[in-house]
Amino acid sequence: MKKGFFIRYIKPIVVVVIGLLVLIGLSVAFFQKEEKEQSALGRYGAGQIPQAVLQYQPLIEEELKKYGLEEHIHVLLAITTQESGGVGSLDVMQSSESLGLPPNTIQDPLYSIEVGVKYFAEVMAEAEQSNVDTDTAIQAYNMGNGFIPFVAENGGVFTTELAQQFSNQMKAKTGWIVYGDPNYVANVKQYMGSSEGTTVVVTGELADFQKMFEQYEGMPYVFGGASPSTSFDCSGLWYYLFPKIGVNVPRTAQAQYDFSKKVTEDELQAGDLVFFHSTYDSPDYITHVGMYMGNGLMFNAGDPLKYADIHSTYWEPHIAGYGRIVDFKA
DSSP: OOHHHIIIIIHHHHHHHHHHHHHHHHHHHHHHHHHHHHHHHSSSBOOOOOHHHHTTHHHHHHHHHTTTOGGGHHHHHHHHHHHTTTTSOSSTTOOGGGGTOOTTOOOOHHHHHHHHHHHHHHHHHHHHHTTOOHHHHHHHHHHOTTHHHHHHTTTSSOOHHHHHHHHHHHHHHHOOSOOSOTTHHHHHHTTOBOTTOBOEEEESOHHHHHHHHHTTTTOOBOTTOEETTTEEOHHHHHHHHGGGGTOOOOSSHHHHHHHBEEEOTTTOOTTOEEEEEOSSOOSSSEEEEEEEEETTEEEEEOSSEEEEETTSTTTGGGEEEEEESEEEEO
């Protein structure tokens, strides 16, 4: 073959083929990266994080890379929001206590992030070694890594009840009035979500859960209430009850709406949540929530707690949408 023939005809073909292979490789890498990013969002997705915390995102990501935990950026942003909101303290991740120091000893946000991420990496590593879930590691950020073996010895799966039991044990041991926040996981998760929402399949009869909330029927509505001792507001009822079946939800109606997997009216089934807007003056669009129980009825913390018709002249104009957090399966 003549050299001129190769240069004129063969070489351009080779260049095109190589170019195509490079493009294919870049495309595969892009979609693999996209898939990784999407899977990282999954259960722990981006949520309502204030700008005061978002300003620290590059620094938190840089620290997470040191431990190969970049996929947990949304967890750390939510933890930081829960701990300080970015403005409550210069110790933005409330890291001082992980060093055995009094709260807010650290007065440098950058050092707080360095120490906080390092501690998060430690509890994540211990959680993996102990074969417990990520929720346990999140709670351990608040209660200390002693919580991890406690969960491992009691089923290996985080529940709010276990957090409360551990808190009670530590209060008795230390003599402290308060030990950690048993609702810490739910409080953190109110700042997380995902584009597809969160749905938990619970094995068991909805009727069993129905008995749990019906025992409070007739109690008065109390704004801010989230326990039988105070009575309940609309979101406080589900915030209190869902953890009893192993499901942690955010505190407010708006956050529960953001957290849920959206369903249409045609898809609505008993156990789904019905969300309402503009039922009172609030900066949030979603202001009320009830649980749909079929035949147009919901149970909700009205005043008093009771069943109500979602198609009544009052409720129907306020319907904002429907969400599924728990998919009850017999």
